Amino acid sequence: MFLAFPPLLLAIVLAATLGRGLLNLIVALAISWWPWYSRLVYVQTNTVKNMPYIDSAKIAGLPSYKIMTKHVIPNALTPTLVQAALDMGSAILEAAGLSFIGVGVKPPTPEWGLLVSEGWQSINYAWWIAFFPGLAILITVVGFNLLADALRESADPRIRRTVLMRLGIKQ
Template identity: 50%
Template structure:
């Protein structure tokens, strides 16, 4: 029992130290810390959106011709759209949609890409060759172009946009994890596991995948901004969210016809996209610096 407690302490102590160092480095990097707080605020807005928007009924197709295209005022902070709906309420609710779809898209890409990369790098041989050649085929297309092609085939909708983005994004994670797996399989603890007869699948999912988490987290945090931008782009082209969904890209697309007379209609959803994407990019850069000792600033 004493031996078990001692071993547990030896395992936990380095982890606690590592977490403490990460928080210290996060606090030290003011830009990353600011981005972290902004993202926390965005997540809180997304969770509480249905309860804090001043006009919940304006999320749907409800129209009020009397309030059509009103400029920002005390009553309507961000002004109104062509149907008289409060843009502030729709932008805030759009936070929920953009974050949810981005998390789903990145999550699906991870579910496909991480296991395939770990399998390719650990098993090697013809399995590695097959997986990497399929990966190369997907990587030969720009992600946005491939997503547009997939959505065009299966039909425009937010759910199809999420699937299309995941299918165009997974090869990057496969490449990343495969490189990590090739390096890891030469490590002594992997060789020891093989020597005692541990199955390849157990080695992959119990040893290789957990040890590739750090670079995957960094890449995923950086990709969140790109995925939000891609979802907005698909919606802007009419291939993502459909009316009356208050999605930022769709709002900007609809506002094009009113830009000269109602600048606020496109400006505020655009600012929301800019702030969110910038915050995720800065946080991703900060995570990379924290988790990679080579890039840390003293």
């Protein structure tokens, strides 16, 4: 049921219900995104658990805790970390959007969405007030997307091999 509800709409409702403030904004974003991560971890764990090398480890007599800590958790955690880095840009955009519409951080706190909102009122004669916080949002979101792409390339051996071949580096 939670997965059918758009996270941004849920974050708006939660932020409006909880009130303005940085902690309330973080809580609203965390509650609106947790179902996606619980689903991702569940699917990744089940995928890794059903791999042949897990059966081999069981047959070899490894204890369950060792299989979990050495095989299941590291292999399920990598895609989750890549997704978290990718979603960090979305979380920044959502936090800025919530502050822009007035349900995020309170005005004395410097927050990019709030700065863009305040600069929007004077866009005709002082464009830089809204431009530079918006540019900071853009650069940060693109940076997190590039980080997620680099994490994905380093975590997946097939992609890493392809990238190295394109660069002319032999393994």
